[in-house]
Amino acid sequence: MKTDGRIHPVYAQMERTVFDRMSALAREHGAINLGQGFPDGPVPEPLIEAAARALREKSNQYPPGAGLIELREAICGYYARRQGSALSAEQVTVTSGATEAIAAAVLAFVKPGDEVILFQPAYDAYAPMVRRAGGVPVSIPLAPPEFRYDAEALAAAITPRTRVLMLNDPLNPAGTVASHGELEMIARACTEHDLIAICDEVWEDVRFDGIPHRSLMSFPGMEERAVKIGSAGKIFGLTGWKIGWMIAAGELGTAIARAHQFLTFASAAPLQWAVAEGLELPEAVLADQREGWAASRERLKSGLESAGFVVLPNAATWFLCIDLAASGVALTDRVFSERAVAEAGVATVPVSALYEGESAPVHIVRLCFTKPDAVLDEAAARLSAWRAGL
Numbered sequence: 001m002k003t004d005g006r007i008h009p010v011y012a013q014m015e016r017t018v019f020d021r022m023s024a025l026a027r028e029h030g031a032i033n034l035g036q037g038f039p040d041g042p043v044p045e046p047l048i049e050a051a052a053r054a055l056r057e058k059s060n061q062y063p064p065g066a067g068l069i070e071l072r073e074a075i076c077g078y079y080a081r082r083q084g085s086a087l088s089a090e091q092v093t094v095t096s097g098a099t100e101a102i103a104a105a106v107l108a109f110v111k112p113g114d115e116v117i118l119f120q121p122a123y124d125a126y127a128p129m130v131r132r133a134g135g136v137p138v139s140i141p142l143a144p145p146e147f148r149y150d151a152e153a154l155a156a157a158i159t160p161r162t163r164v165l166m167l168n169d170p171l172n173p174a175g176t177v178a179s180h181g182e183l184e185m186i187a188r189a190c191t192e193h194d195l196i197a198i199c200d201e202v203w204e205d206v207r208f209d210g211i212p213h214r215s216l217m218s219f220p221g222m223e224e225r226a227v228k229i230g231s232a233g234k235i236f237g238l239t240g241w242k243i244g245w246m247i248a249a250g251e252l253g254t255a256i257a258r259a260h261q262f263l264t265f266a267s268a269a270p271l272q273w274a275v276a277e278g279l280e281l282p283e284a285v286l287a288d289q290r291e292g293w294a295a296s297r298e299r300l301k302s303g304l305e306s307a308g309f310v311v312l313p314n315a316a317t318w319f320l321c322i323d324l325a326a327s328g329v330a331l332t333d334r335v336f337s338e339r340a341v342a343e344a345g346v347a348t349v350p351v352s353a354l355y356e357g358e359s360a361p362v363h364i365v366r367l368c369f370t371k372p373d374a375v376l377d378e379a380a381a382r383l384s385a386w387r388a389g390l
């Protein structure tokens with residue numbers, strides 16, 4: 001791209017995101033798309049009915065900028081039941097997906113020259129957003145297969161200029177969950193160094209380890225310094241709805257609401273009505289959906305293992321990771337993903353795309369398992385046949 005100074009440097013050399021790119025390649029090659037994360041199968045019928053009803057019977061005009069009060073109250077009720085948190089509707093701002101919430105939080109808290117701690121692998125939006133706000137991302141690499149958080153590495157990354165820490169727990173693409181001790185350690189670092197924590201918890205209810213999610217925000221001293229971000233797209237498997245939210249107390253909550261009002265102002269009103277109803281559905285509806293995803297996870301895992309691939313442990317998210325080196329595949333993750341979509345007809349995501357700098361492991365690819373059994377079986381069969389000819 002020609003960069004004659006008219007374009008902001010953050011965007012001048014920027015590539016299309018790996019998720020969009022792999023989906024485009026999947027369409028181009030007619031491949032099975034296990035790249036970008038979205039479920040492909042039955043959606044919760046009560047939510048579809050609620051959305052259709054809302055289009056006809058509720059409003060199609062602007063909702064309040066912060067979100068419908070019905071939805072903001074439903075979000076508080078949901079977290080009270082699921083996580084025992086005592087939140088109030090004034091602390092909640094509804095956004096157009098979690099990505100907007102992350103942008104709003106970064107815009108609200110990151111000032112020019114501020115250092116922002118990121119753990120890698122990280123959602124590829126984090127670092128560019130921090131840079132566009134004038135901040136400096138300081139990345140701490142997490143090492144596969146465990147992706148554990150290390151107190152010494154965190155202490156070494158914090159300087160007098162550090163203002164914000166971003167944490168994605170459970171962690172995409174790894175599918176791992178921070179332990180209680182790790183969260184405690186991160187919370188302590190935030191309180192000791194007076195950091196704001198942007199907690200991207202979109203995978204909080206896509207967990208298969210049977211352990212209830214605990215937010216970093218719930219640790220001592222964190223309530224006044226944390227923003228908790230959630231996503232209806234992930235909870236209900238409706239990624240195209242783009243309804244997310246962010247929650248913070250006091251002046252933090254006000255600041256993120258102000259940032260949101262000049263980003264998108266408000267998010268689709270009928271879908272907000274539907275999500276509000278969805279969050280009040282009986283527990284069993286979501287439990288059924290989660291069980292379905294857990295079964296799909298086992299299905300893809302066994303298909304890949306039968307094909308000789310080594311699959312990393314997974315406790316959460318819609319993703320399984322293959323360790324190419326341990327599987328005896330002598331390709332880097334990027335080469336594997338580029339070739340597999342064209343030659344095997346299966347799209348994946350190279351995990352190194354979610355790291356910046358030299359620390360990226362180049363032997364791990366991510367596959368989304370929330371697909372019908374027949375699709376997962378076909379994908380595993382295609383990868384198996386293709387790898388035999390490598």
Ligand code: GLN
Nearest residue numbers: 019020035036037038172
């Ligand atoms: N979070 C999704 C994933 O990991 C991607 C979001 C997006 O495509 N922007 O696949």
